[in-house]
Amino acid sequence: MRASDSLTSADLAPPRPGTTRAFLRHADILVGRLIEACAALLVLIETLLLLAGVVARYVLHQPLTWSDELASVLFLWLSVLGAVVALRRGEHMRMTALVARCPASVRAYLDAVAVAAVAIFVALILHPAYTLAVDDQIMSMPALEISSSWRSAALPVGAVLLLLTAAMRMLNAARPALMLSAVASVAVIGVALVACKPLLADLGNVNLVLFFVVMLGACVFAGVPIAFAFGLATTSYLALATMTPGEILVGRIGEGMSHLMLLSVPLFVFLGLLIEMTGMARRLVGFLAALLGHTRGGLSYVLLGAMYLVSGISGSKAADMAAIAPALFPEMRARGSKPGELVALLSAAGAQTETIPPSLVLITIGSVTGLSITALFTSGIVPALVVGALLCVVVWYRHRGATVASATRLPARELTRALIAALPALLLPFLIRFVVVEGIATATEASTIGIVYAVVVGLLIYRQFDWRRLGPMLVETASLSGAILIIIGAATGMAWALTQSGFSDALARYAAALPGGKWSFMAATVVGMIVLGSVLEGIPAIVLFGPLLFPIAKLVGIHEIHYAMVVILSMGIGLFAPPFGVGYYSACAVARVDPAEGIRPLFGYLVALVAGVVLVAAVPWFSTGFLH
Incomplete structure (x- = not known):
């Protein structure tokens, strides 16, 4: 699951020497290298900073009271700069199953739409991000005793860099007319939505379907990178159907992508x-x-x-x-x-090992639900x-x-x-x-x-x-981390918007009313997470639905750690199951095997994976037996 190739330098039209485009191209490359160097340096500094914290606390018995606060500040900068690097390198996660099946001309148009959608979302949050950073100037960090704006300034700076990167992709496009038509198409849709704002205000919860099903689904299946699809749907919903200030959403995004x-x-x-x-x-x-x-x-x-x-x-x-x-x-x-047998086995093994620590999915699920990371690892x-x-x-x-x-x-x-x-x-x-x-x-x-x-x-x-x-x-x-963390940030903002809309309460009531109690809820979770895992991948789906589903699981009597294992394994099946599972196509790319060859051999392994999830769901001891 990667961003469209049109987002990478390889597909940019080579400019003639001495022209303005050539100057801009060289400036873009220079800025890109500087951003990569800063992001790489931040990864190294964070590693040394956390290591110093462990040594000071466990060896010297003199904890560094300021280390976590500094790590949090630098982490937000690392996240946003990593997202910029990922955009430049074409490494933002996106759903390409349908786009790849389109004719070449349609695929090129959708790739251009993806660039335009990224630019529009970043442009929408730029001013709220700047306002948030300015407002944070009066607040001080307790340990470092510096203004909180040193941290929140990462958001407007990152937004500017993302916008400039998208703009350079447009200016240097190999087919400018195609890019202009894509920008015009997205602009027309935006103007139409703004014109319909008075009507949307009277639709109530129907807006949830319009923005988080229709609009989000259209963006995802059209190949817009998932993080920006999440962000665009949420920003549009809050701006057109509610009175929520944009600064609140930007703050939620920043919190989501920089949780220590x-x-x-x-x-x-x-x-x-x-x-x-x-x-x-x-x-x-x-x-x-x-x-x-x-x-x-x-x-x-x-x-x-x-x-x-x-x-x-x-x-x-x-x-x-x-x-x-x-x-x-x-x-x-x-x-x-x-x-085909090789890639099928590799995919099945990838799905099997989703719960093995230190899985990034385990860490993410602990972050968004408040569960103990140690318990999840165990x-x-x-x-x-x-x-x-x-x-x-x-x-x-x-x-x-x-x-x-x-x-x-x-x-x-x-x-x-x-x-x-x-x-x-x-x-x-x-x-x-x-x-x-x-x-x-x-x-x-x-x-x-x-x-x-x-x-x-x-x-x-x-x-x-x-x-x-x-x-x-x-x-x-930095690039891979930025691609992951911006999804978590955008999904955190979306989950907050859904919670504020009352969707989570309605979902809780529906789950509580399911016949069969916790077992029917568990069965619905397995089926739903297999589907979500194939469409959204594990991390976006967990960040989006974890805060909504885990309280319900606890309410119906399911141990939250047990529920976490079932959720992760179920999404692992979806992630590695064709035709939409992006993990399967990653396995094919690694093995250099045609995806069509692995589908039939994979069927038997999928049956075993589903049987394994059912067994883990039916026997809680497998998940909780070693917790005490």
Whole structure:
């Protein structure tokens, strides 16, 4: 799920030297590099700042009272600059299933509409963001004793940079006429909505359908990046159907994308890149292959086990698949596995491991619902094992009649060598869980410990650390994090608007009235989250619906941690299920396999995944048995 290619420099028309367009193009590139450098530096500073906080508190017993406040200030700047970098690199998440099926001319037009929609949303929030920053000048941060505007100024600055980036994409478009027609189309729709404002004021809750179903659905399916689709629908609803000041929405967006608990998002993304660069993931896979590679379907079990272990390190599904597939797929192909079977298994493994800590989805769900991150980390391991066991049954069934692979069982000495080589990498996920569960560090701070550990292992043990890749990795971290965090911010604003409209109360009444009590609510959740997971991905869906659904689950008698596991696994199925599941297409891209080849082999794994979710939903102990 990426932003349209038209948002990247590759599709910009090359300007003639000496022209105004050439000057603007070079200025745009220079500004872009400066923004990337600032964002990368912020990732590094946040890592060092949190690490210093852990050392000061746990080792020196002298907590830094100002560290969390400074980290929060810098985090909002990192989030907005990362969002700008993501827009420049074309890495904002979007739903492309329908756009990709359109003719080339229609696809180009919709890509241009996506750019125009981004520009219009940012233009709408620019003045409220500036007003909010000005109002915050009179407020002071208690620990740092500086004006709060140092923090909130990130929002108008980020809005200006996003608007300039979108404008440069328009000015340098390869087909200016197409871009103008797209801008005109979006402007006409906007003028029509403003003209209808007196009518909208009398429609009441019908506006929820118009803005959050019709308008939002049209934006998402037309390929507008999800964060900006959320923001555009919410801004339009509040401006045209309510009297709510825009500053309130901007404030909610800023709070949503800078919650200190979410600081673990960029740090775990960076950690995932480090384990790939230092060779830790490759050695994990090598050990598992040496252990099981000689059995029927042995490398399939290795893939499932490797995804389980690596998920506990990186927290990013894209990073997991990118670390595992290149190491295993060549040998699996050599042993006769078909490409479709490979990508189907990779997708199923990705869905299985959604609850394994330190999953970004776990961290997000804790942030938006107030659940304990430690409890979520503790509870996520067993549900993934349950689902993984059912996937292993499918692997066994499909390979039961196969001839034993030509690979021979390794001697104990070579197996021991593989274990010793992989041991530092094997210890990392357990280290992260240990420091969180024992209270040494928070889930956010644990990521910095993992980063230090990965650097030390790469430098001193594996002796595989390419300093030249460090800068690009920091930029990639900022970009991916910005793409995720702006979705969380926009969805937080949307969830607040829905709550203020009374939608959450109506949803609670409807859920309470379902026949069958908590079991019917749980069944409805599974079906609904599979659908939402395929359309919105896990993080946007959780941020949007988590604050609404979790209080209802508690009301009908469902343990919130148990409910969280069911929600995450259900959305994982949707995320990796074709035809809309973007995780499936990411797996196809990593494996370099035509998506059509994996659909039929994936069906059996989807049955196992659904059966696993049903089993986890029916037996709460799998989720809560180790909490006490």
